[in-house]
């Protein structure tokens with residue numbers, strides 16, 4: 001039955017998707033602007049102008065709000081799936097003096113598999129590491145890791161995390177994120193993912209991975225989901 005939810009998958013990745021996100025975000029900004037902090041609204045609006053973002057305004061706000069809370073907890077921060085650095089920039093603005101580790105091929109999406117139902121193209125969302133590095137150059141303790149995740153963690157020192165943001169679109173990439181970060185999350189640490197309710201591969205990976213874990217999946221009213229490490 002849950003397959004019905006994927007009708008929006010058809011929008012996957014193209015110009016149409018960005019027009020749709022832009023329209024939805026403008027409406028959401030009006031609503032959020034009525035009761036949320038002005039600085040947060042300015043930040044989300046500015047980032048949307050500066051970079052292509054695949055997150056709606058509500059989704060960006062959740063990234064902002066969860067990062068702000070989790071930056072007070074022990075552990076470092078990470079994002080897998082950076083593209084042009086829009087969500088990374090939002091994390092940077094509220095991370096304080098925390099380390100932020102950013103993982104991406106910086107050459108776009110890897111190959112998809114059957115679970116992804118043919119929505120995305122290989123190499124879609126390519127953006128160079130240099131471009132993202134330049135965009136985030138004013139923030140301290142930001143580390144970019146280029147390569148196919150999780151191979152890009154080879155040689156990385158062992159760390160514990162308080163917040164990780166996944167925005168990788170694909171089944172195998174999402175499963176790799178969960179397998180790598182789950183044992184490295186501190187108690188109370190949050191794994192937040194984009195696209196859970198609109199991309200079949202992302203949803204399948206979460207359902208399969210959490211099936212034998214004590215953590216419940218929290219589905220948000222956006223396309224996002226999250227799990228809090230017990």
Ligand SMILES: C[S@@+](CC[C@H](N)C(=O)[O-])C[C@H]1O[C@@H](n2cnc3c(N)ncnc32)[C@H](O)[C@@H]1O
Nearest residue numbers: 053054081083086087104105108148149167173
């Ligand atoms: C939708 S984009 C991310 C959007 C971004 N968070 C934003 O602010 O709009 C998805 C990204 O995931 C990356 N990606 C997907 N699977 C990956 C993997 N296994 N390893 C590294 N990067 C991956 C792609 O290169 C692409 O940049």
